[in-house]
Amino acid sequence: MLLKKWSAFFNPEQFQGWGKKKNYFEGWYFKILNKECNQALAIIPGIAMDAEGKKKAFIQLLDGKLHRSEYYSFDGSAFQAKPGLFEIKIDQNCFTQNSIQLDLPILKGSLNFENPIGWPKPWYSPGIMGPYAFVPFMECYHGIVSMDHAINGKLAYNLDTIDFTDGRGYIEKDWGHSFPSSYVWMQSNHFSNSGISFKASVANIPWIRNSFVGFIAGLWYQNQLIRFTTYNNTRLRKCKILLDHVELILENKKYLLEIYAHRNQATQLASPIQGVMDGRIEESMNSRIEVQLYSKKEKKLIFNDTGRHTAMEVAGAIDEIQIN
Numbered sequence: 001m002l003l004k005k006w007s008a009f010f011n012p013e014q015f016q017g018w019g020k021k022k023n024y025f026e027g028w029y030f031k032i033l034n035k036e037c038n039q040a041l042a043i044i045p046g047i048a049m050d051a052e053g054k055k056k057a058f059i060q061l062l063d064g065k066l067h068r069s070e071y072y073s074f075d076g077s078a079f080q081a082k083p084g085l086f087e088i089k090i091d092q093n094c095f096t097q098n099s100i101q102l103d104l105p106i107l108k109g110s111l112n113f114e115n116p117i118g119w120p121k122p123w124y125s126p127g128i129m130g131p132y133a134f135v136p137f138m139e140c141y142h143g144i145v146s147m148d149h150a151i152n153g154k155l156a157y158n159l160d161t162i163d164f165t166d167g168r169g170y171i172e173k174d175w176g177h178s179f180p181s182s183y184v185w186m187q188s189n190h191f192s193n194s195g196i197s198f199k200a201s202v203a204n205i206p207w208i209r210n211s212f213v214g215f216i217a218g219l220w221y222q223n224q225l226i227r228f229t230t231y232n233n234t235r236l237r238k239c240k241i242l243l244d245h246v247e248l249i250l251e252n253k254k255y256l257l258e259i260y261a262h263r264n265q266a267t268q269l270a271s272p273i274q275g276v277m278d279g280r281i282e283e284s285m286n287s288r289i290e291v292q293l294y295s296k297k298e299k300k301l302i303f304n305d306t307g308r309h310t311a312m313e314v315a316g317a318i319d320e321i322q323i324n
Helices: 002-009 130-134
Strands: 024-033 040-049 055-063 068-075 079-081 087-090 093-096 099-103 107-114 140-157 160-163 167-176 182-188 197-207 210-221 224-229 235-241 245-251 255-262 267-273 276-295 300-316
Touching: 024 276, 040 276, 055 087, 055 267, 055 276, 068 267, 107 167, 140 197, 140 210, 167 197, 182 245, 182 276, 197 245, 210 235, 210 245, 210 255, 210 276, 224 255
Parallel strands: none
Antiparallel strands: 024 040, 024 167, 040 055, 055 068, 079 087, 087 093, 093 099, 099 107, 107 140, 140 160, 140 167, 182 197, 182 300, 197 210, 210 224, 235 245, 245 255, 255 276, 267 276, 276 300
16 A cells, blocks of 8 residues: 555656545546537546545536536446556546546547646656645645647547547646635636647645645746746735636746636536535636736746636635735
């Protein structure tokens, strides 16, 4: 068991729940869009354990264009994770960094992913959590599996067949016992040119007897990942959340990042509370984010673009994370 946990710790994409018996959840988020961007789906497999240790596996399906979601529940025994690898099986459904195989009532088929771009994970900073990965009492941990990748394959969806070949995808995950009491999250890898991906999140983080506003943002641009995080001396200068948009400003020694995100119609999803999927959040897959990146050394704007088909969530008591 110790070897399984040790391998998984330094590879956040793998199953982290070895030895967990209650009040625990773990879920992966696969976002897929076809080449024409007229089909946008999120597929969310996971496992949930309640206070008595009862386990339930699940797969959520979000249709971002039809604003519809489905929740499929399975007995906990249907969930299987392979030690030392990112390979998750739930009944006849299989999920890895490079592929998914689906056998759901309304969604069947397989997709392959090419050239996934992960978040760096050196031993001293294993993944997007950075040094916070070493803190054992975090409410929720986060991981990036792939910022961007190409898709090949087809899925049978209801009565139609969707060709996802030459589409784009994104994969991330969460684990712990509950989502934050308040947060905003956004992601897009559909900018003017391919090979660009952006994600950002701001959340209220419980800390011993208090809490703080934590944040993570990353821009994959020109084959490099530009990071803005709580732990790399970045400051969150602004977090303004209104009904129709969200504004964020982050600044570190090298860069100033300004984000203006247009909110759009959202669809309800289940979320974890103490390991049970009884919470409710809402996600849009039709939002837009305007991203501007300034180089402080060069004193000029070096990136200015709009991410389309943006996935976006705003949840909880947002006053906890407002910074104007």
